[in-house]
Amino acid sequence: MAQYSRVSGTVGLITLQNPPVNALCAAVRQGIVEMLKKALSDSKVKSVVICGQNGIFCGGADIKEFGMNMSGPPLVQVIHAIEDANKPMVAAIEGVALGGGLELALGCHYRIAHSKARLGLPEVILGLLPAAGGTQRLPRLIGVPAALDLITTGRHVIAAEALQLGIVDQVTDHKTVDAAVKLAQSVAGKPLDARRISTYPCARPSDLDALFEGEMQKVRQRARGAIAPVACVQAVQAAATLPYTQGIEREKELMVTLFTSGQARALQYLFFSQRAVSKWSTPSGARWDTSKPGPIHKVAVIGLGTMGRGITVALAQTGLSVVAVETQEKQLMGAKKAVSNMLEQGAKRRGVAPTLDKISYSPNIQAIADADLVIEAVFEDMALKKQVFQQLAAVCKPGTFLCTNTSSLDVDQLASQTRSPELVVGMHFFAPAHVMKLLEVVYGPRTSPQAVATAMELGKKMGKVSVAVGNCQGFVGNRMLKLYLEQAFFLLEEGATPELVDRALEEFGFAMGVFRMSDLSGLDVGWKVRKGLMLGETDVSSGQSARIRQGCRYSPLGDLLCEQGRFGQKTGQGWYQYDKPGGRVASSDPWLHSFLESYRAKHGLVARHIDHQEVLERCLYAMINEGFRILEEGIAAGPEDIDVIYVFGYSWPRHRGGPMFYADMVGLAKVLERLEHYQQAHPDVPYLQPCSLLRRLVASGSPPIQRWREVIKKPHSQL
Numbered sequence: 079m080a081q082y083s084r085v086s087g088t089v090g091l092i093t094l095q096n097p098p099v100n101a102l103c104a105a106v107r108q109g110i111v112e113m114l115k116k117a118l119s120d121s122k123v124k125s126v127v128i129c130g131q132n133g134i135f136c137g138g139a140d141i142k143e144f145g146m147n148m149s150g151p152p153l154v155q156v157i158h159a160i161e162d163a164n165k166p167m168v169a170a171i172e173g174v175a176l177g178g179g180l181e182l183a184l185g186c187h188y189r190i191a192h193s194k195a196r197l198g199l200p201e202v203i204l205g206l207l208p209a210a211g212g213t214q215r216l217p218r219l220i221g222v223p224a225a226l227d228l229i230t231t232g233r234h235v236i237a238a239e240a241l242q243l244g245i246v247d248q249v250t251d252h253k254t255v256d257a258a259v260k261l262a263q264s265v266a267g268k269p270l271d272a273r274r275i276s277t278y279p280c281a282r283p284s285d286l287d288a289l290f291e292g293e294m295q296k297v298r299q300r301a302r303g304a305i306a307p308v309a310c311v312q313a314v315q316a317a318a319t320l321p322y323t324q325g326i327e328r329e330k331e332l333m334v335t336l337f338t339s340g341q342a343r344a345l346q347y348l349f350f351s352q353r354a355v356s357k358w359s360t361p362s363g364a365r366w367d368t369s370k371p372g373p374i375h376k377v378a379v380i381g382l383g384t385m386g387r388g389i390t391v392a393l394a395q396t397g398l399s400v401v402a403v404e405t406q407e408k409q410l411m412g413a414k415k416a417v418s419n420m421l422e423q424g425a426k427r428r429g430v431a432p433t434l435d436k437i438s439y440s441p442n443i444q445a446i447a448d449a450d451l452v453i454e455a456v457f458e459d460m461a462l463k464k465q466v467f468q469q470l471a472a473v474c475k476p477g478t479f480l481c482t483n484t485s486s487l488d489v490d491q492l493a494s495q496t497r498s499p500e501l502v503v504g505m506h507f508f509a510p511a512h513v514m515k516l517l518e519v520v521y522g523p524r525t526s527p528q529a530v531a532t533a534m535e536l537g538k539k540m541g542k543v544s545v546a547v548g549n550c551q552g553f554v555g556n557r558m559l560k561l562y563l564e565q566a567f568f569l570l571e572e573g574a575t576p577e578l579v580d581r582a583l584e585e586f587g588f589a590m591g592v593f594r595m596s597d598l599s600g601l602d603v604g605w606k607v608r609k610g611l612m613l614g615e616t617d618v619s620s621g622q623s624a625r626i627r628q629g630c631r632y633s634p635l636g637d638l639l640c641e642q643g644r645f646g647q648k649t650g651q652g653w654y655q656y657d658k659p660g661g662r663v664a665s666s667d668p669w670l671h672s673f674l675e676s677y678r679a680k681h682g683l684v685a686r687h688i689d690h691q692e693v694l695e696r697c698l699y700a701m702i703n704e705g706f707r708i709l710e711e712g713i714a715a716g717p718e719d720i721d722v723i724y725v726f727g728y729s730w731p732r733h734r735g736g737p738m739f740y741a742d743m744v745g746l747a748k749v750l751e752r753l754e755h756y757q758q759a760h761p762d763v764p765y766l767q768p769c770s771l772l773r774r775l776v777a778s779g780s781p782p783i784q785r786w787r788e789v790i791k792k793p794h795s796q797l
């Protein structure tokens with residue numbers, strides 16, 4: 079797990095060996111201790127280089143070990159042994175030095191990095207803090223403000239920035255280990271006292287208290303209930319105010335609190351879930367490791383509205399050739415300008431050249447004849463999309479993959495418009511498509527494994543977190559969202575206000591409550607969908623109430639607002655009012671409150687007190703219950719898929735892991751009991767009826783989320 083050799087006569091070389099990222103598991107830590115002893119006792123060795131196998135220095139502590147009984151030497155002690163060494167220790171950083179990996183390097187007396195290496199302390203993203211001395215050494219090395227930035231955001235820096243900040247001493251474009259050996263030779267025999275970072279005083283800016291107060295405020299606001307960023311600030315504060323040994327104690331104390339919190343578990347679950355979803359499988363047996371993606375050199379985008387423009391930008395940024403087709407001349411001109419602007423801005427931010435020349439524009443669909451893959455992004459209307467698919471079938475060369483960017487329409491119906499339904503797959507992007515990380519890849523019963531693999535691979539190239547899901551109304555994300563929204567509407571009918579509902583959800587950790595979010599995305603979007611589903615109109619002839627549609631409870635509140643032209647932020651009025659159309663600051667709207675009162679009076683509804691707990695239970699458990707149905711139907715392969723979709727596409731608070739993880743944390747029996755309670759109270763809302771999978775899980779003793787798949791696969795009769 080760590081290898082020792084002597085190179086160039088006088089340099090000891092310790093190589094970390096734990097593929098794929100040389101994580102610091104117990105065996106690696108033990109290996110370092112033993113190899114260090116060897117190097118220090120070898121009289122021929124005058125200095126030592128530590129490097130990682132296969133061009134990767136170290137990805138940090140082994141996250142898989144968290145939650146288990148820790149064995150082997152603690153990392154903090156391993157790093158102290160390195161720092162205390164009486165021969166110069168040099169870290170040769172290639173690939174990455176992250177978390178414990180960077181902390182290990184900070185324990186060395188010198189650091190040299192390859193120009194392409196990335197360094198960082200991303201523990202905060204896992205609900206932790208850099209607890210192997212990172213919070214104490216980094217501020218001593220680069221100052222409090224820069225250390226706070228890196229530790230509280232977890233962002234990676236490339237070698238050039240690391241050099242500028244003073245994290246590394248040298249950057250090389252050549253073979254890192256060779257350069258490190260040279261450096262080690264050049265510093266052999268030199269005094270080391272001034273190279274031990276733990277002995278440095280921490281530079282204290284004069285306005286230290288104000289600095290930490292400001293930082294704490296900023297971090298709390300950004301964290302939305304996550305505790306790790308706050309603990310990170312507290313740990314750095316300890317570095318700035320306490321001697322090193324006391325600072326280390328404080329770091330440990332804070333880490334223990336984080337370690338045992340549900341938040342760290344949630345964030346680590348998410349880390350592995352994000353990686354697990356790329357290893358997709360479908361109920362028909364198609365799998366990521368047996369399905370080869372088709373070669374894609376040229377991609378066409380049809381329709382350059384908001385979504386088409388974002389998709390075009392995201393594609394051009396991958397370096398692929400893109401043909402962007404928009405039949406309306408005026409829209410095409412506007413799109414060209416908008417896409418170029420977005421590409422230029424993005425390139426400026428990333429410090430690269432814009433890839434404008436990757437795109438050719440055309441008003442003519444014939445221009446896509448030689449594309450390898452087409453993404454249709456026309457208006458969300460089945461008749462129109464069918465027409466486009468018929469055209470695609472006629473124009474495209476044989477074998478072209480045909481993708482539709484739809485948020486809820488039936489992918490199979492579109493596939494049936496072509497001669498090769500096996501090449502049709504849904505690619506549900508989220509707006510703005512060049513920014514949002516999530517991509518739902520939707521396969522139908524006839525979609526070939528190769529088409530799924532190709533869309534997943536393209537998503538990866540575009541920097542998306544892609545999740546393969548089955549075809550159904552709304553797929554995974556919007557199917558669950560519909561119930562969340564509906565419950566929020568019902569709560570208004572029963573006496574809540576948009577402010578109360580939003581506050582409960584924002585305190586839970588959502589960046590925006592459901593009503594503020596719906597104002598931002600536009601109330602008319604859902605209105606059009608509901609009309610398409612024939613839910614937006616009452617069947618007066620049947621004598622039914624406006625609050626019953628298709629035999630179930632329905633709230634027409636959203637429709638009524640739209641009928642008044644209140645589409646949300648864009649019109650300056652929605653569930654809230656705004657200073658102007660397009661304004662961003664929401665304020666409470668007295669009109670809306672009196673509208674709700676007269677609505678309740680008209681329908682004989684008596685407002686009652688509703689508390690935050692009911693808001694959370696009604697909105698979240700309804701959605702979670704649907705998640706169980708989705709699992710039972712095989713639309714999502716596992717709970718991880720649903721959780722990744724919600725975190726990356728719907729701003730579910732990361733530190734709560736996702737809706738299904740949250741259900742596991744709350745306890746499945748409790749979720750079941752509350753659903754039964756609400757179902758009894760609202761018998762006209764059939765979807766509150768607990769899903770049979772949830773019942774089966776509870777009957778099986780509520781296994782942890784990692785074992786749900788075993789119960790999902792088990793036929794009902796075996797229980």
Ligand SMILES: CCCCCCC[C@H](O)CC(=O)SCCNC(=O)CCNC(=O)[C@H](O)C(C)(C)COP(=O)([O-])OP(=O)([O-])OC[C@H]1O[C@@H](n2cnc3c(N)ncnc32)[C@H](O)[C@@H]1OP(=O)([O-])[O-]
Pocket residue numbers: 098099101137138139140141142153154174176177178179181200201204206207208209210212330333334337350353354
């Ligand atoms: C009181 C207690 C004291 C404790 C002391 C704490 C010390 C310290 O402060 C805590 C830490 O370091 S916390 C850690 C801080 N470090 C981080 O947060 C870094 C986390 N890692 C990353 O950001 C990315 O993986 C890399 C950028 C390293 C590589 O990206 P890429 O090239 O796109 O590759 P990829 O697809 O991402 O990963 C490939 C495979 O490696 C796996 N794996 C990866 N890292 C792992 C780890 N540390 N561990 C285990 N496994 C790890 C990954 O699951 C995947 O496995 P699969 O089975 O094949 O699916």
